[in-house]
Amino acid sequence: MQAIDIQKFKASCENCNLAELCLPHGLNSEEMVKLEKLVRQNRPLQKGDYLFRSGDPLSSLYAVRSGSIKLFTNSDNGDEQIIGFYLPGEIVGLDGFDSLTHSCSAVALETSSLCNFPHTQLMDVCKTIPALQDQMFRIMGREISHENTLLLTIGKKNAEERIATFLISLSIRFRQLGFSADEFKLSMSRQEIGNYLGLTIETVSRIFSRFQKNKHISINNKHIQIIDRKAIQNACGGLRN
Amino acid sequence: MQAIDIQKFKASCENCNLAELCLPHGLNSEEMVKLEKLVRQNRPLQKGDYLFRSGDPLSSLYAVRSGSIKLFTNSDNGDEQIIGFYLPGEIVGLDGFDSLTHSCSAVALETSSLCNFPHTQLMDVCKTIPALQDQMFRIMGREISHENTLLLTIGKKNAEERIATFLISLSIRFRQLGFSADEFKLSMSRQEIGNYLGLTIETVSRIFSRFQKNKHISINNKHIQIIDRKAIQNACGGLRN
DNA sequence: CGCGTCGTTGAAGCCGCTCAATAGATGTGG
DNA sequence: CCACATCTATTGAGCGGCTTCAACGACGCG
Numbered sequence: 001m002q003a004i005d006i007q008k009f010k011a012s013c014e015n016c017n018l019a020e021l022c023l024p025h026g027l028n029s030e031e032m033v034k035l036e037k038l039v040r041q042n043r044p045l046q047k048g049d050y051l052f053r054s055g056d057p058l059s060s061l062y063a064v065r066s067g068s069i070k071l072f073t074n075s076d077n078g079d080e081q082i083i084g085f086y087l088p089g090e091i092v093g094l095d096g097f098d099s100l101t102h103s104c105s106a107v108a109l110e111t112s113s114l115c116n117f118p119h120t121q122l123m124d125v126c127k128t129i130p131a132l133q134d135q136m137f138r139i140m141g142r143e144i145s146h147e148n149t150l151l152l153t154i155g156k157k158n159a160e161e162r163i164a165t166f167l168i169s170l171s172i173r174f175r176q177l178g179f180s181a182d183e184f185k186l187s188m189s190r191q192e193i194g195n196y197l198g199l200t201i202e203t204v205s206r207i208f209s210r211f212q213k214n215k216h217i218s219i220n221n222k223h224i225q226i227i228d229r230k231a232i233q234n235a236c237g238g239l240r241n
Numbered sequence: 242m243q244a245i246d247i248q249k250f251k252a253s254c255e256n257c258n259l260a261e262l263c264l265p266h267g268l269n270s271e272e273m274v275k276l277e278k279l280v281r282q283n284r285p286l287q288k289g290d291y292l293f294r295s296g297d298p299l300s301s302l303y304a305v306r307s308g309s310i311k312l313f314t315n316s317d318n319g320d321e322q323i324i325g326f327y328l329p330g331e332i333v334g335l336d337g338f339d340s341l342t343h344s345c346s347a348v349a350l351e352t353s354s355l356c357n358f359p360h361t362q363l364m365d366v367c368k369t370i371p372a373l374q375d376q377m378f379r380i381m382g383r384e385i386s387h388e389n390t391l392l393l394t395i396g397k398k399n400a401e402e403r404i405a406t407f408l409i410s411l412s413i414r415f416r417q418l419g420f421s422a423d424e425f426k427l428s429m430s431r432q433e434i435g436n437y438l439g440l441t442i443e444t445v446s447r448i449f450s451r452f453q454k455n456k457h458i459s460i461n462n463k464h465i466q467i468i469d470r471k472a473i474q475n476a477c478g479g480l481r482n
Numbered sequence: 483c484g485c486g487t488c489g490t491t492g493a494a495g496c497c498g499c500t501c502a503a504t505a506g507a508t509g510t511g512g
Numbered sequence: 513c514c515a516c517a518t519c520t521a522t523t524g525a526g527c528g529g530c531t532t533c534a535a536c537g538a539c540g541c542g
């Protein structure tokens with residue numbers, strides 16, 4: 001009884017099936033023990049719960065364990081730009097590494113559990129574990145690469161290409177997680193997809209309908225199935241997912 | 242004679258007036274000596290010279306010493322998206338930190354000199370100088386923040402707001418460098434400004450003309466003067482530069 | 483001077499946005 | 513379990529901001 005409760009809050013990186021994608025990647029088991037000492041697991045977030053808000057001091061880095069998180073900036077006049085959707089194994093909280101204050105907000109798109117790495121402690125451990133430092137740089141580099149791709153998508157592609165690129169990107173990430181690459185649930189609304197891609201909700205809806213009419217996908221609410229993967233890939237318009 | 246030649250290739254971070262903005266920020270003089278041991282200065286790049294190309298293995302990080310660099314991704318079908326323009330004190334080469342291969346290309350916009358930090362050596366020194374590791378994380382965080390801002394600009398602002406935001410951003414950075422905030426030279430072409438902001442060259446030109454007609458700026462070729470700073474700031478449309 | 487590149491300006495067209503109406507999904511309380 | 517309210521998604525019609533196409537002007541360089 002007691003043991004079960006403790007396990008809920010004490011994370012084990014070594015036994016985690018996401019370890020290879022996550023912070024512990026490249027660490028030996030002795031180093032992993034050091035990392036496990038500082039990681040904490042809070043209670044799961046419910047849909048709509050904030051992980052942090054723009055302006056909050058940077059306290060932790062978060063690894064998604066299950067569920068999904070959206071990250072977005074908000075400008076002074078109220079409108080927001082979604083920067084990314086984070087799936088299990090991915091790291092949230094890298095915004096605000098320059099000013100030690102979050103410049104973005106993060107919200108759960110569905111019930112989600114996360115691992116919590118307190119920032120100052122993590123920085124300290126980084127200084128004693130070279131492989132962890134390397135992995136941190138790799139993860140930040142990945143974040144930069146992802147934003148480069150998104151910039152290319154928003155800046156140079158038309159609506160159809162953006163949606164296709166978005167679907168392929170999700171598909172690849174689900175496959176990496178061991179899920180089906182061709183059939184999955186969209187945890188974000190049309191509104192959020194549109195915001196992310198610099199489109200309106202109506203345009204997103206229309207293009208989903210068009211893809212469906214052309215037998216490229218089958219979409220029912222949030223459930224989507226990629227029927228003609230080649231077609232979607234061709235519709236990306238010279239990509240780099 | 243000999244001494245002068247050596248100085249051309251041996252950089253001194255301690256005497257560099259950009260040190261506070263650059264990699265050495267936060268280092269004591271003993272640590273700075275360590276960093277100076279690995280930094281190299283190659284001969285200046287001429288306008289149009291490549292610093293590196295997409296697909297090149299990551300060999301170094303570069304700090305701009307004088308001049309300016311443009312960084313851009315290229316998609317498979319040929320078109321490119323400019324990710325950023327780098328001014329003195331800023332760091333180029335953070336793309337490709339995940340795959341150890343550059344995903345972007347970098348080109349000099351004018352005659353530019355750079356400091357060259359070999360990647361593997363830099364990573365090693367990072368492991369022995371905690372303050373340098375901190376600064377590296379800060380710099381990568383800054384890159385991420387910059388791209389967040391650019392995403393918001395391209396995804397949510399109209400053409401006029403994008404140009405205004407671009408001008409204010411440049412202005413602030415020139416002031417930080419000790420130059421005039423209200424009068425400077427654009428080292429990039431209209432084409433490149435448009436590419437960066439997701440606009441066509443014609444739209445850029447038209448909006449510069451409009452701003453000039455409204456007495457917000459005075460622009461002559463690449464020479465620009467901000468006359469009514471308030472007006473330009475208001476035209477940013479809820480910013481965050 | 484002649485050529486090529488870059489920038490400016492105008493006119494027309496189109497893609498995605500705005501506005502609006504409806505349908506569908508979800509949740510709540512009686 | 514149904515009635516009702518609310519939020520989300522779909523679809524259509526019309527508009528508008530930016531792009532496209534085109535012509536011309538301004539430099540810079542051989």
